[in-house]
Amino acid sequence: MTNDPDQDVVRRALALTAGAVRPPADLLDRARRAGRRRVRRHRALAGALAVLLLAGGLSVAGYASRPPTVTTPPAATIGERLLGGPTRGDLADHADYLRTVTDLHERARHDTPLRGLGVTRKPAGPAHVTWAGTTMSGRAAVVAQRMRLAEGDRVVLVTFVGTGVDGRPEKVGADFYGSGDRTGGQSVAFLVGPERSTLVVLDVGIEVEYSLNRTYTADKVTREYWQPVRFTDGVALITTIGPQRNRWTVAVRERAGAYLGIGNLTDPEETTPQQGWLGWRRPADADHPAAEPAYLVLGERKGTVDLPDIAESRRMLAKALGEHEPQSPPWLGMDWIAVGRTSAGADLVAGDLRMGTDPVRTLVRLHQPGTAPVVVVGPVVDPAGPVVVRLPDRRGWLVVRPGATLSWSDGRGDWQPAGRDGAVLPAGATQVRVGTVPVRLG
Template sequence: MTSDLDLDPVRRALTITADGVRPPADLTDRVRRGGRRRVRRRRAALAGTLAVLLAGGTAGVVQLARPPASAQLGGVAELLLDQPTRGDLADDRRWLSTVLATYRRTRDDSPLRGLGLTRRPAGEPHVTWAGSTPAGPAAAVVQRMWTDRHQPSVFIWFAGTDPAGRVEPVGADILAAPGRPAGWGSRAFLTGVDRSTLVVLDVGGDVQWSARRTYRADRVVRTDWRPVTFTDGAAVVRVPPQRDRYAVAVRDGAGAYLSLGNLTDPTVIPDDPGLGWRTPAGGGWPADRPARFPLAPRGALSLDTVLMFLGKGDAGQHEPAGGATGRDWTAYGRTGRGELFVAADVRFGGDPTRTVVYIQPLTSTDPRFGPVVTVYGDEVDRTAPLPVAVRLPDGRGWLVARKDATLSYLDHDGRWHPAGRNAALLPSTATRVRVDTTEVAL
């Protein structure tokens, strides 16, 4: 699965915890054992049928190309390569032939070609699953590849059906490659015009799916996990339309998230302009960048200094199903207690933009302070007089922001105090904010 993360320090801070997700050490062995048992049972059940077909002649038997012997990569990759084609369309010669023809014609259209992982086939493609779905026939194809450094890998390609009834490539990934653990790649994909059908290949073990994220004050979680039911090599599940959202997530029985093969394709998620606060190129920067609002009441403080401290610990509870986007603006500095903080906009998939704030003590050895504090704000309304207003926990006050606006606040004694421009960290006693000439209640 590819990622669009760049080197911007704020983006690194927003996605730092997603990098720590790792499958359990024995996942490969458990997957292989469970999958092999089912393959043996299926092969025994099919033996009689194959004998009858062969006795009547081979003209009516689809000869699926099988990869030659090569370096063993183990786990999910070997299971999907070795097993006979599964699914209720496994014997549909016309569909399988069309799938393979489309695969050969479009395989190199995948962005993965640029990584040098699809240019040198090491064997013939194999349809590992072909079945019916509510969105029409779908299939998964696997093929051994050699990398540019003469090392083995396995490419997986997913297909659905377009509105005209033609085979439609919907995604691709690398199942195994040097430096990556077996099972790293996708074995689930979305198909259908609005991507409302989820297909998960059966390689052994339990799998669950979730339709939505839940935003709490301090983290993003999922509370609607439900199991999938495998039948003849795959689970087929109706899900809410994902064409412009990508809110669906899949995880295995150990709780590790599984990637969706569609994420390797160009996304069709509409561009979210956020608050439109980005600053134009200039000052040594070749392109526009997030607007920066330094808030350091105890002296000058650079964003790099804040991120250096935040990067030493757990920078919040991000969902590990993919990186967050945003980067329209950044506020940073110190709270009234002297704690370092950084705030920015954040967006998961097609969800509305929110504000996230990370707070960390100046010294991690100070017993008065705990680990990083993460705060998620409400959905941002760019048309509101005060788009950003986030209450910080434990009496730390309010973070408010509106680009180019003059800010002031009213305390509980009825007195107005100036708070500067663009963004401000207000005391917990603030009750109202004046944004230029407009008053907003907190």
């Protein structure tokens, strides 16, 4: 897995290709090789592919950033297990339904960004319905088929089927299982229903757990409450998760701890590359074909040349955040990035953080030379007010509001100027004035 946001931008953009586009099999490899280029070029690509998306197409969640490969059992073993054995589920004997979902798999095989990886093109065997059953959100099924790659290797392509609003089968996702570097997204689950509110988890020989919500602590994003999945006749149906369309609050993992994929296609109209939420972004212009985040330099380092740029700042924040979920790769520094140094000499990089449709927060990375970096996850940001984050160990306060003049007070004397846009205030500060509006700290 990579935590390089520059490359993630390209991956997300590639996932937004329109249905009429047929990218070459090595497109993802080309994108990876280009991943270190200037961020403005990535944004131009993302914007162009977003236009294609709006013309009508499919997108996929979770292929932008994946956790480490689950190795027990290997992906190839999962694929063979899905192909082997009889169809399971209470619709296993409904020949008409099995034929319908098999035909849907064949018709819609290429309707996924996975086609750019060359895994949808050459069948190497018949399609097999692994499971077909009735859920609380209508009928659902899983269709698997062995596919031959251009280089001769083989993978197992999987189509996940639910029931559309018209009552007919609809493709809700896809994934593939292979070996080596062709392991796919490790999807052992998928969501069905108009609001994607029923989670279907396949029994592929893995002990699986699921979690409904992320937890934000002072220094990380995590999940603390995992529930075991209980399988019956090859599947588990979980319906207490609430609407998941465009939200992705649910996650599944192997009991050993490695995240597994949820193989759904997302709604194109809700999957917009590099969307901002706070309205702080720098407008697009001739030099930047897509809008840039506000780039703010704090304190006395203005004008120096050793500051990380936007791309490097995002990489530093991604590394600070650590492993993140396959279905909700984080959006980092979309509206603003702040760089500077505390009074104690620690380098500071901060920016906005959003996962799924969770509220926007602030992610801060502090690094004192010779010590390990310190990570701070701030509270929910009020778009109408400033960002205010208490830094640990009496390092002070980070206050950010683009365009605003700042000053501070400890309640015992005059207001002290703190510059414009953002500042690191002393730990003893009790108030900050943003423009003319005082804000109490603490």
